[in-house]
Amino acid sequence: MDRLNVKEQEHLTQVLEAKQLKEYLNMYSTLTQNCFSDCVQDFTSSKLSNKESECIAKCADKFLKHSERVGQRFAEFNAKYMGQ
Template sequence: MERLNAKEQEALGQVLEAKQLKEYLRMYSTLTQNCFKDCVQDFTTNKLSKKEGECIIKCAEKFLKHSERVGQRFAEFNAKQMSS
């Protein structure tokens, strides 16, 4: 990246930001789809039941912890590959 001029660095930064946003939105979409599918059972009311709400919270926490763990492992793997 040091070989790029300021304009190229800025353009690359914008591309990376756009990719990060896209990945964040994809992760959020997956989270909501999976947790909704697994937890929401009653469509006769516009509010979640207590059981559904608790399920959504547990599902989201589990998904986010898993995503964080995968990210950590990927970073460790990447660091190991870079040092080899």
């Protein structure tokens, strides 16, 4: 980024921030869809049952841990690849 002028740096920063937001929203959407379809079974009540709430909490925790681990592995791979 040292070779970019201030305007180009600002534009690049905006593009990266927009991309990060899009990725976050995509991850949130995927999490919501997966956990809802896996855990919510009873549509006769407007509230979640205890079983559904527990399932969603476990599902979300598992999804986030998985996403974090994938990110770590990608960073490790990238560091190894860039180091060669």
